Amino acid sequence: MKVIILAGGGGSRLFPLSRTLFPKQFLKLNGEESLLAQTITRFLPMVKPSDMVVVTNQEYVHHVRTELILAKAQGAHILLEPMARNTAPAVAFAAQYCLEDLGCQPNEILYVTPSDHIIRPIETFAANVRQAIGLANMDKIVTLGIQPNHPETGYGYMQAGTPFSGGFAVQSFREKPDLKTAEEYLAAGNYYWNSGMFAFTIQCFMEELAAYQSDIYELVQSGLEGMKENFTLMPNISIDYAIAEKSQKMVMLPITAEWNDIGSWDAIYDVLDKDLDGNAVKGDCIPIECSNTLILGHSRLIAGIGLEDILVVETDDVIVVAKKGESQKVKDLVCELKEKGRIEADQHTTVYRPWGFYTVLGSGPGYKMKKIVVNPGEILSLQMHYHRSEHWIVIGGTAKVTIGVLEQMVHENESVFVPQTTNHRLENPGRLPLQIIEVQNGSYLGEDDIVRFDDRYGRS
Missing domain, CATH: 2.60.120.10 (Jelly Rolls)
Known part of the structure; x- marks a missing residue:
């Protein structure tokens, strides 16, 4: 098995900590390790560093090298995308790299994972991965799903169909819903959050790529060097849209480990330790008569008085204040900053x-x-x-x-x-x-x- 770690995304939902030049995967949010280092460490009990391929870009390569050293995984491979073209081209690029440069056979399993999730405990997750490998060896494209525990509007959903060898055939994929629809999915009981993790053989992936995304497949046939030279011709499309939503080989495996993609400040609040009043506080912060509030300080004293269900995140150049439940709109803020040409959208001080x-x-x-x-x-x-x-x-x-x-x-x-x-x-x-x-x-x-x-x- 080769583990493909996708670490090229910019991310904007955790602004102001996450910026274009220092995205979420390099943040240390729940300990002393970055999310990328945690991802690498998560797989070390299962594979050698030389069986890992980190897909990133030139802007982030020095960050990736540093994290590999800190995670004691210097033997991992770094594959640089010529430009950002979403997850389907990135995975196709990595698959061809495994065939040409790593000498993999077509029946090699690829386990594709984002680099910015929290998953624990490792032992439970390892059992889920082994189960996914078993299903992938049955000529299936396996995706890991998470049983919802609340009506979340920030995730895509998968509808579980017929049971299949410990998992389910995927009946349908659903886009991020509104609150009413998310509540209906939760009540139905057969809808799962899409984790963005996949397992498949290289051959199975290439066959489905040829069937459903021929423009990418044709570029793959030109070989690794041809892909590099013509990467601008790749469509900007996710693996979900390119293959998962169309393939008849999709199987969803429910993950039993604790999972959080910490894709919003609400999600950060959920994973942090809290005081008796439900406040999650980090940095030089003083909450007075506050409840169920997140206060993250960085470079100055932050005092909150009488706050309830509020999110406060401070860096040395930006302060963001939002109501809990509204943090998905931080992405809209970043878009507005970019439109105005504000340097804060791209980099820290x-x-x-x-x-x-x-x-x-x-x-x-x-x-x-x-x-x-x-x-x-x-x-x-x-x-x-x-x-x-x-x-x-x-x-x-x-x-x-x-x-x-x-x-x-x-x-x-x-x-x-x-x-x-x-x-x-x-x-x-x-x-x-x-x-x-x-x-x-x-x-x-x-x-x-x-x-x-x-x-x-x-x-x-």
């Missing part, structure tokens, strides 16, 4: 790079201040800016700095000036993180004013 990270400390007309942290042994690209100069002050560690043809070591409490339109590079040759304060001055301070001449990480 802290932005991660392959070499480390930087945090914007402040900005205004003609200036921007950052704290930059470069990991030991890492090096920024050799670059130049047309519209700004930079002043670097070392506050921790030792920097190796190149400015024009001059190369020098800069120590704590020392500084250097980088003139506009001058080639420069920053490196950490030491064993401790290099920390500098960067002050930018110029008429334009956007991150796209970077001309790279040489880069260890292959960025253009």
Whole structure:
């Protein structure tokens, strides 16, 4: 069995913690591990790291590598999608990768999973996976379903039909319903939430792809390199729409482990520990006469007085306040921010790079201040800016700095000036993180004013 972990999605329903450049799968919401690391760890008792394929994109690859190291799964494969085209092309890409690069046979089982769910306990989930593998070996496409415990409008549903070997034939798929319809599904008892997890043999998947999504199948026939070159021709379609809703081989297996896709702040509230008044509180927060309320603080004191059934989520640049039950509309907020060109929709004030990270400390007309942290042994690209100069002050560690043809070591409490339109590079040759304060001055301070001449990480 090969485990295909889909980790390329952007996600917007957990804004402001989740952003385009730092989506949900990298968040640490219920412990010290990110959701991606938890996903990897979940499968380690079942397969070796070399039997895992993490499908992501160039923007997230350094995050994925970090999480693989933290999960002690460095042997896992990272497959980079040329561009985002939803789950059907992603799974087809991964299946062809398994055939060509990993030497899999057509009867190899692929277990496809999102990277941003909470599932526990692992032992119960492992039993569900083994059962799914048994059904997949019967030439079935298996999807795992969750028995609803409340009328949820944020999930798609599957209607269970005829019993089949511990599962059910899928009678129909239903879109996210309104509240009245969700209540009817709950009362009927034979509707399950769609978890987004699938199991099938590569051969079965390819046959169904040929039958129901011939445009993707034809691109698959061009081989892995052909798929990379022509990925722009892939339709933007989910595996649910492309195959699951049409196939006659669909079997739904009810999952008996505890499952939560934490796809909204209401769902986050459900999984967090609560006080005697039903409040879930994290960070520097003081609730006074509050009940059934979520308060997540990050960079300042958050005080709530007399709140009931309210969600408050704070980062250092955004505060979101919503009524419980309305958090699915956070996605609408993100769409509006994108339409207005607001940078908050895409990135935090802290932005991660392959070499480390930087945090914007402040900005205004003609200036921007950052704290930059470069990991030991890492090096920024050799670059130049047309519209700004930079002043670097070392506050921790030792920097190796190149400015024009001059190369020098800069120590704590020392500084250097980088003139506009001058080639420069920053490196950490030491064993401790290099920390500098960067002050930018110029008429334009956007991150796209970077001309790279040489880069260890292959960025253009």
